[in-house]
Amino acid sequence: MALTREELATRLELSSPSRIRVWETGLERPRPRFVPRLAAALGVEPLYLLDVDPDDPPLAALRLAAGLATNEVTAPGLSVMTYVRLEDGRPGADPSTRLTTAIADVLGVDVPRVDAAVRRSRRDHLAVASFGA
Structure with missing residues (x-):
């Protein structure tokens, strides 16, 4: 239509x-x-x-698909800054199950989808970082 x-x-x-x-x-x-x-x-x-692969979206795309700004992604045990670091794909330890569960709840998706999106965000960050090196 x-x-x-x-x-x-x-x-x-x-x-x-x-x-x-x-x-x-x-x-x-x-x-x-x-x-x-x-x-x-x-x-x-x-x-x-959002011009992303719907089968492998980065974390930012899941947030936008949920209709949320970064400052709205917060929950007990989840600060906006922690979320932003994950969305930006900054290297670090893998997020805990508790953290990915909190993000999944806020975004309305399942935990494996969040885990995959974090990995995608980190790959994207690494690609951009290595391109500028």
């Missing part, structure tokens, strides 16, 4: 369809809270909108 910009803006409760045009042209990306709503309106999975 094709939607006009006006129809999509109405479904997303935007004040103007111009925001849709800005997203379409790539001048800006939708705020995290709009990603799941936009995907639902378009009838696609949120990861489809």
